[in-house]
Amino acid sequence: MGALNVGVIGLGTISDMHLDAYRDSPSAHLVAVCDIDAVRAGSRAAEYGAVKVFTDYKELLADPEIDAVSICTRNDTHAEIVIAALEAGKHVLVEKPMTASLGEALAVAAAAQRSAAVLQVAYVRRFSPNAEVLKRFIDAGDLGQIYYAKATCLRRVGNPGGWFADKALSGGGPLIDLGVHFIDICWWLMGCPSVASVSGTVFHKIGARNNILNFSRYLSADFDPARPPADPVEDLATALIKFSNGAVMHFDTSYSMHGADETKVQIFGDKGGAQLEPALEIFTEQHDTLLDISPVLDSPTFSTVAYRNEVEQFLATARGDAAEAAPADHGLELIKIISAIYESSRTGREVVL
Ligand SMILES: NC(=O)c1ccc[n+]([C@@H]2O[C@H](COP(=O)([O-])OP(=O)(O)OC[C@H]3O[C@@H](n4cnc5c(N)ncnc54)[C@H](O)[C@@H]3O)[C@@H](O)[C@H]2O)c1
Structure with missing residues (x-):
């Protein structure tokens, strides 16, 4: 499998680490970004050369060209977006903590089990x-x-x-x-x-x-x-x-x-x-x-090399070239x-x- 088409959802402070790593990786095409703040989404898209810009993550997930997503939104939104992404067949790298509550973590772990897609939790250390x-x-x-x-x-x-x-x-x-x-x-x-x-x-x-x-x-x-x-x-x-x-x-x-x-x-x-x-x-x-x-x-x-290593591991796992490194049950x-x-x-x- 060649380079994966990637989208980043949530474009705040930590997203830089994901965007930099995807932009520089030979294993990824950074094609899409999404933030509820349209100005931030537009400026990040221009900065990183992402051709698709969204303010609604559901629209990004509905795009069949996107293979994988990083989720860098605030904690209480992780569960909803991760489950929707897995159900849309996208590989997911979700920022830590996997969820904001135990109930959400159980739901995410169950969704990961049902899905053929990879879920990696961003345990960057x-x-x-x-x-x-x-x-x-x-x-x-x-x-x-x-x-x-x-x-x-x-x-x-x-x-x-x-x-x-x-x-x-x-x-x-x-x-x-x-x-x-x-x-x-x-x-x-x-x-x-x-x-x-x-x-x-x-x-x-x-x-x-x-x-x-x-x-x-x-x-x-x-x-x-x-x-x-x-x-x-x-x-x-x-x-x-x-x-x-x-x-x-x-x-x-x-x-x-x-x-x-x-x-x-x-x-x-x-x-x-x-x-x-x-x-x-x-x-x-x-x-x-x-x-x-x-x-x-x-x-x-x-x-901070760790952020690049984390993204490379995620891409390799999604391609089927590496074993899971931080799966949903570790998030749970x-x-x-x-x-x-x-x-x-x-x-x-x-x-x-
Ligand atoms: N791995 C690390 O070292 C590390 C460091 C800092 C933060 N984090 C984690 O990363 C996540 C984000 O943290 P941050 O510091 O970047 O937060 P932030 O507040 O700087 O950015 C969050 C961004 O998400 C956007 N957003 C919120 N809801 C959204 C939605 N439904 N759809 C699209 N965009 C949405 C906001 O507009 C904002 O731009 C958190 O889960 C945090 O715990 C990890």
Whole structure:
């Protein structure tokens, strides 16, 4: 099969990564774009040379020339658009989180099972070279049995505002937005064990911090500091996730807190351990000697090359040339974990899955 004809639905901040990757890929023709904002759709089409411009995703999906779509809209629209795309026979790369709620995730997973088309969830951290290298070491058995993982993504001022700040539109705050990446990368490196139970707490203590001056942050396309969210998302979340194989993960994340920003991902096995972020390092022992291994890579940190790798993997899977890398059931599993953390926080109890 030759290059696929691709459309991108939702043309806000993250769509650049998809548009750049498709434009530059020999395996794709970027033919269509769609956004409910007609001005944004027109300017993105001109910028990227897309010949078809839509403001209604249903019209894009009805176009028989389009083989595959990226869905880069806000979280609460993912389920509806993914299911419609799969039913139209289009291959789908959907931005994370797969959906904003557990009910939607179950519906998407069922639609993916009914469809012959590929559904890939944009767990982009899996495609960063540092993660790909670490996975090779793990798969070769160099770390042994992984029994503990620890991930932190704390932002002092990180709420992107707009729909991200409103639980009804986003499904939650840093837990669903950042947590989905960081819980997923640990879960994937651990070999995707089944989840046994979850305990978690989310805090609403500080708010979105739109008052902070002279400090740049990622902002949603509909950011408006004068419009407070109807149902504000949490500032900070922390959780302990236990797996049926006995392994445990500890995780915390924030949009707002008083402290220094921190991003750290660590996994611990009985033969070796590793830090994936901020930069890849592997820790082990040999001949009664402690060893720190620093792989020599273009970038030992998370690299934006990951977005291109993610898109190439999606195109290869859609062509039938590669195995699925982040399928719907992995999207569903993360939404199950995140929903259980919110439930545990609400009830004050451990949630057994
Ligand atoms: N992988 C990552 O690193 C990463 C980073 C940021 C955001 N994201 C995810 O990407 C998605 C989009 O985030 P963003 O930051 O680009 O948001 P954004 O607010 O910047 O852009 C969303 C765009 O979607 C458009 N839109 C909304 N509803 C639509 C519809 N029904 N049809 C067509 N267009 C529609 C909006 O007009 C807007 O242009 C979210 O799910 C977010 O979680 C992923």
